[in-house]
Amino acid sequence: MTRPSLAQPAAPPGLSERLLLGNEAIGRALVEAGVSLAASYPGTPASEILAAVVAAAHETGAEVHAEWSINEKVAFETALANSMCGRRSAVAMKQVGLNVAADPFFRAAYLGVTGGFLVVAADDPGPHSSQTEQDSRLLALAAQVPVLDPMDPREAREMVHLGLQLSERYELPVMLRPTTRVCHARQNVPLGEVRPLERPARFVRDPGRWAATPVFVRELHWRLHDKLTALAGEAQWAPEFLPGEGGRPEKCIVASGAAAAHALDMLAELGAAGQVDFYRVRMPFPLPRPWVEQVLGTYREILVLEEPGPVMELQLGAGRVRGRQSGQVPGFGELTPEVLGRVLAGFLGMAAPEVPAPAAGGVRPTLCPGCGHRGVFYALRETFPQGIFPSDIGCYTLGINLGAVDTCHCMGAGISQAAGFYHAYAAGGDFPPIVATIGDSTFYHAGIPALINAVFHRARFILVILDNQTTAMTGHQPTPALGVTAQGRPATPVALPELVRACGVKFLREVEAYNLPEVKDILLEADRFCRSSEGGVAVLIARHPCLLTPEGRRQPRHRVRVTEGCVGCRHCLEAFECRGLRWEEAEGRAAIDPVTCVGCGVCVHVCPAGAIEAEAGG
Amino acid sequence: MRQQIIVSGVGGQGAVTLTRWLGEAAMLLGLPVITSETHGMAQRGGTVISMVKVGGFRGPLIPWGAADVGLFLHGDNLAVHGGYVRPGGVRVVNTQAPGAHLGLDALGAALGLGLKPVAANLVLLGYAAGRGVLFCGAEVLAEVIRQQTPARFREDSLLAFGAGEAAAREAGG
Numbered sequence: 058m059t060r061p062s063l064a065q066p067a068a069p070p071g072l073s074e075r076l077l078l079g080n081e082a083i084g085r086a087l088v089e090a091g092v093s094l095a096a097s098y099p100g101t102p103a104s105e106i107l108a109a110v111v112a113a114a115h116e117t118g119a120e121v122h123a124e125w126s127i128n129e130k131v132a133f134e135t136a137l138a139n140s141m142c143g144r145r146s147a148v149a150m151k152q153v154g155l156n157v158a159a160d161p162f163f164r165a166a167y168l169g170v171t172g173g174f175l176v177v178a179a180d181d182p183g184p185h186s187s188q189t190e191q192d193s194r195l196l197a198l199a200a201q202v203p204v205l206d207p208m209d210p211r212e213a214r215e216m217v218h219l220g221l222q223l224s225e226r227y228e229l230p231v232m233l234r235p236t237t238r239v240c241h242a243r244q245n246v247p248l249g250e251v252r253p254l255e256r257p258a259r260f261v262r263d264p265g266r267w268a269a270t271p272v273f274v275r276e277l278h279w280r281l282h283d284k285l286t287a288l289a290g291e292a293q294w295a296p297e298f299l300p301g302e303g304g305r306p307e308k309c310i311v312a313s314g315a316a317a318a319h320a321l322d323m324l325a326e327l328g329a330a331g332q333v334d335f336y337r338v339r340m341p342f343p344l345p346r347p348w349v350e351q352v353l354g355t356y357r358e359i360l361v362l363e364e365p366g367p368v369m370e371l372q373l374g375a376g377r378v379r380g381r382q383s384g385q386v387p388g389f390g391e392l393t394p395e396v397l398g399r400v401l402a403g404f405l406g407m408a409a410p411e412v413p414a415p416a417a418g419g420v421r422p423t424l425c426p427g428c429g430h431r432g433v434f435y436a437l438r439e440t441f442p443q444g445i446f447p448s449d450i451g452c453y454t455l456g457i458n459l460g461a462v463d464t465c466h467c468m469g470a471g472i473s474q475a476a477g478f479y480h481a482y483a484a485g486g487d488f489p490p491i492v493a494t495i496g497d498s499t500f501y502h503a504g505i506p507a508l509i510n511a512v513f514h515r516a517r518f519i520l521v522i523l524d525n526q527t528t529a530m531t532g533h534q535p536t537p538a539l540g541v542t543a544q545g546r547p548a549t550p551v552a553l554p555e556l557v558r559a560c561g562v563k564f565l566r567e568v569e570a571y572n573l574p575e576v577k578d579i580l581l582e583a584d585r586f587c588r589s590s591e592g593g594v595a596v597l598i599a600r601h602p603c604l605l606t607p608e609g610r611r612q613p614r615h616r617v618r619v620t621e622g623c624v625g626c627r628h629c630l631e632a633f634e635c636r637g638l639r640w641e642e643a644e645g646r647a648a649i650d651p652v653t654c655v656g657c658g659v660c661v662h663v664c665p666a667g668a669i670e671a672e673a674g675g
Numbered sequence: 676m677r678q679q680i681i682v683s684g685v686g687g688q689g690a691v692t693l694t695r696w697l698g699e700a701a702m703l704l705g706l707p708v709i710t711s712e713t714h715g716m717a718q719r720g721g722t723v724i725s726m727v728k729v730g731g732f733r734g735p736l737i738p739w740g741a742a743d744v745g746l747f748l749h750g751d752n753l754a755v756h757g758g759y760v761r762p763g764g765v766r767v768v769n770t771q772a773p774g775a776h777l778g779l780d781a782l783g784a785a786l787g788l789g790l791k792p793v794a795a796n797l798v799l800l801g802y803a804a805g806r807g808v809l810f811c812g813a814e815v816l817a818e819v820i821r822q823q824t825p826a827r828f829r830e831d832s833l834l835a836f837g838a839g840e841a842a843a844r845e846a847g848g
């Protein structure tokens with residue numbers, strides 16, 4: 058039943074294999090392929106790529122400059138310049154990061170590159186951990202950049218090598234677009250030798266190209282068009298053809314990425330492996346024109362499986378194509394094995410497998426017990442019950458559980474939105490307390506221009522920078538405040554308070570986030586400042602190191618207990634939501650859960666009956 | 676050998692590590708393997724699921740009702756992810772509650788040994804291996820733990836794993 062072409066290929070002889078996460082395979086391959094500069098900003102599902110570059114460089118002794126850039130646009134431009142010096146370069150980000158980097162991305166297609174330049178943009182069909190479900194391949198199509206769509210970590214590794222070669226051959230940026238199920242899959246992946254490329258920086262001045270004015274851009278646009286046509290015709294990028302047994306000559310399946318992998322698994326599960334012609338596309342844009350015509354000329358029904366958007370479907374046109382736009386495939390969402398089972402059975406005229414109810418229930422994510430953010434959100438809510446709370450992206454978005462996050466839009470938006478809310482209300486006279494929250498890393502990423510703009514236009518609101526001294530959500534990458542690079546090398550720290558003052562802020566307080574009474578006092582003082590004649594934006598930096606960092610683990614602990622005084626009001630459970638506290642049904646009161654409580658002692662300030670006590674040590 | 680395993684837990688509990696050990700065990704046996712794990716927001720205490728597919732599979736996800744084995748690090752997760760396990764498959768659960776599963780109070784066992792709560796995972800893994808429901812024997816997993824665990828955690832990890840194995844022997848399997 059299972060045909061040899063569907064089985065996983067064995068390791069090439071002579072190379073050992075390692076169990077690698079897709080992102081680790083990508084990072085490792087970048088180093089193997091001689092990339093000398095890799096830049097990234099963390100974001101799920103792309104976060105582990107740069108760390109893998111650092112690890113592989115360390116392990117193999119390769120000379121690489123690897124950096125956590127302040128944001129994706131800066132990362133892109135930094136890596137691009139390295140490529141303009143003839144050196145291989147890469148930039149890695151999540152799909153919404155590509156929005157931030159879209160400006161340099163679009164122009165890079167026209168101007169091209171010199172050293173191979175790989176743009177790794179990781180998509181999140183589902184979405185599982187993103188604010189949109191967008192398809193980076195659609196941006197590649199819009200920018201006219203070729204895009205590779207790996208189906209698993211092994212292929213992602215291979216495509217890094219091939220993509221860099223392609224990029225050099227055509228002097229074009231090439232996008233590698235893995236999805237969550239590639240980034241966060243682990244597989245036995247072959248390791249390759251590191252081939253150092255002795256390429257000293259050599260920038261060839263050519264203002265007509267690198268500083269192209271519109272006259273030159275016209276010409277460059279034509280050249281881009283020609284490059285794409287030539288590239289689409291390369292035999293090695295032709296879709297991989299897995300012929301069927303011939304029983305359904307009028308039908309074929311065209312699939313790419315993890316959807317292709319899962320479709321092959323599901324065909325086997327349905328007992329239909331090898332029954333229908335299957336084209337596995339590795340470069341969904343640009344599709345080779347002759348192949349498109351051949352497919353449209355040969356089959357009456359073409360099922361297109363891709364994630365998350367209709368990129369191949371757009372190029373194949375309507376009519377014979379069954380896909381996301383025509384309705385045979387759900388218009389959005391992840392193509393899980395369950396969804397694919399239904400779609401494939403329908404397409405092949407088989408009985409559909411039983412459709413399960415989606416796994417419901419489970420517990421929602423919440424801030425860690427002892428997280429410094431929790432007390433601040435609690436204080437916000439208690440101090441300003443009528444407040445408006447724009448927020449931002451990070452662990453602290455979970456402040457939504459505490460009723461102190463009203464908006465979460467995109468990186469840095471909370472500050473601009475706070476200004477917008479102020480102007481909206483001020484137009485009518487009075488304005489409510491507006492308190493924006495943002496994490497330290499997000500503030501560096503996109504908060505600074507927003508803050509300058511708000512100060513300049515005399516908005517009046519409170520900004521709380523939740524400073525946990527790391528980028529926690531994505532796995533604890535260092536921020537510019539720390540003075541250490543992604544490679545553990547010393548850096549010049551850029552401290553938050555100076556930065557805030559330099560944005561023109563006249564009210565700045567710094568506070569230990571655990572000190573709830575002080576946080577509340579400062580919030581009231583900040584509100585008075587906002588409303589005073591000279592008022593403007595008031596900034597509060599609330600500090601506590603993330604508990605999952607070594608610094609956070611070193612913090613003093615308390616022995617905490619709930620006394621007989623507990624009146625059973627459940628306030629600490631409902632308004633504070635720390636999993637270190639639980640409800641004792643039998644006793645009708647709250648209690649500390651000794652397994653999860655980390656002894657931060659903050660809940661002492663929360664109990665209205667004063668029934669939570671803490672003593673030092675624990 | 677082909678086997679599909681799900682690991683169901685709560686973010687931060689160590690489901691990812693457990694999944695990795697299973698993947699490494701397949702590597703030691705020279706079997707092709709692909710796994711999938713949960714990262715991002717859900718890791719902050721939300722319900723998470725990882726999957727391990729050993730043998731000739733292409734994609735990392737296991738369809739509902741197709742897993743041969745389910746490891747449940749939290750009893751409550753049975754209600755959410757129990758249906759991933761196929762009819763006739765085995766559910767190994769960190770729980771004291773009786774039911775149609777192989778249950779063990781792995782957390783209690785870990786705490787009883789003076790270990791951190793996260794060691795409960797290894798107790799459960801040792802139990803599953805000891806009951807003979809996994810694609811590999813306990814000695815393969817013990818070797819993985821020896822090779823992959825940093826020196827300062829190695830002894831405790833092996834202790835936890837061994838406790839699970841011992842519990843399996845007691846349970847007669």
Ligand code: SF4
Nearest residue numbers: 425428452529603604
């Ligand atoms: S990881 Fe750190 S910042 Fe995130 S919730 Fe936990 S303690 Fe807070």
Ligand code: SF4
Nearest residue numbers: 635637654657658660
């Ligand atoms: S001391 Fe209170 S707030 Fe801190 S972790 Fe324990 S229960 Fe949670």
